Amino acid sequence: MxxxxxxxxxxxxxxxxxxxxxxxxxxxxxxxxxxxxxxxxxxxxxxxxxxxxxxxxxxxxxxxxxxxxxxxxxxxxxxxxxxxxxxxxGKSKLVLAAPEESEVRKLADVKKGSIVATEFPQLTRKYLENNGIPGKIVQLSGSTEIAPFIGVSDLIADLTSTGTTLKMNHLQMVDTILESxxxxxxxxxxxxxxxxxxxxxxxxxxxxxxxEGKKLVMMNVDEEALDDVKHAMPGMTGPTVSQVLSDNGLVAVHAVVNEDEVFQVVNRLKKIGARDILVVPIERII
Incomplete structure (x- = not known):
């Protein structure tokens, strides 16, 4: 099938x-x-x-x-x-927004009977009802930002990622309806x-x-330094250790490390005496 x-x-x-x-x-x-x-x-x-x-x-x-x-x-x-x-x-927020010149700064400022233009009538209607605000919904298929400025609505409910588009259109966020x-x-x-x-x-x-955001860090190190390595290199379940057959007293160690910690971890390992350090991308963790 x-x-x-x-x-x-x-x-x-x-x-x-x-x-x-x-x-x-x-x-x-x-x-x-x-x-x-x-x-x-x-x-x-x-x-x-x-x-x-x-x-x-x-x-x-x-x-x-x-x-x-x-x-x-x-x-x-x-x-x-x-x-x-x-x-x-694809993170974004469905927000309630008003013109910058409007007196509406927070949800409590929204007057009963306000008109809200949006491409998301169901979510917006539920939001207003849940907050006890009787209002009218005007469904648009695009260009929602212009609605308050041409007399179509008092407010809008629209998606935003960074808020830049709202600011460009002289709109201010009043409240978040849904994080998506x-x-x-x-x-x-x-x-x-x-x-x-x-x-x-x-x-x-x-x-x-x-x-995502993870790297595999591998190295060789003297077995006597394993305790120091363990503290310097925390992995998802602790570092994995295996014997290096060609060198007495030398072990191979590897662990998954957050990408933003790699720089500090590698420098700590070098001070401990680790050598042959490799930092490898990870495609999947199952």
Whole structure:
């Protein structure tokens, strides 16, 4: 039974999604000519490219078994899908924002009956209701930032990554409605029927995510210095030690280290007397 994975066909999360699959060992056979349906190097797995906004519904309906798309779209569509993993990229926030000249600075300043323009009417409506604010929702399909300045709305609810676009359009954030990132989702029925293969895919992807920001540090060191090495080089479960057959009293040590700690760790190891130090990239941690 084959697995069909729905990926965004374009946009800022499309290439990272394809790259993640490739690093997990599920690369596309044809990376140059991206087609609607693409084969991978696993005969049981194929990829379907479509709009990110349609992926929650396609997965919920069973048109795809798995999908990668933003949590904001999953929640907005209220899709009946099983969330398998937060893929930790494509991070953004759905925020409530008002013009800089507005008196609205915080949620308590929002008046009853305020009009909010957004591409996310369901999430925005729930947010207002949960906060006891009767308001009107105006659904737009783009250019949300301009709505308050042409009399369409008092506020907007829109996605932002850094807040730069809001500032450029003279808008200020009032509150965060939802924090979003790309998630791996599954059709519940397909997951029950094809759980073993889907978990293999999930494990491969999670292995890539777990390896991000990690390096493998390896070296040779005198056996007498092992205690010092252990304190200087903490690994995920402690450093691994093996005998070096060609040199008496010399052992080989390796451990997984956070990338931002490598510089300090290597210098500490050199002071202890470690030699032949290697720092190696890690593709996956299973």
């Amino acid at each position: 084959g697995i069909k994975i729905a990926l965004p066909s374009k946009g800022r999360i499309s290439d990272p999604a394809v790259d993640l699959l490739s690093k997990a060992g599920i690369g596309l056979k044809d990376t140059v000519n991206r087609k609607l349906f693409s084969d991978t190097y696993d005969d049981q797995i194929s990829v379907m490219f479509t709009r990110a906004a349609d992926i929650p519904e396609f997965v919920a309906d069973g048109a795809a078994d798995l999908g990668m798309t933003g949590l904001d779209l999953i929640e907005e569509k209220e899709a009946n899908v099983k969330i398998l993993e937060d893929l930790n990229f 990132s790309v998630h791996l989702i599954a059709n519940p029925v397909s997951y029950n029927e094809k759980k073993e293969k889907m978990e293999e895919i999930r494990t491969g992807i999670k292995g890539v995510l777990d390896a």
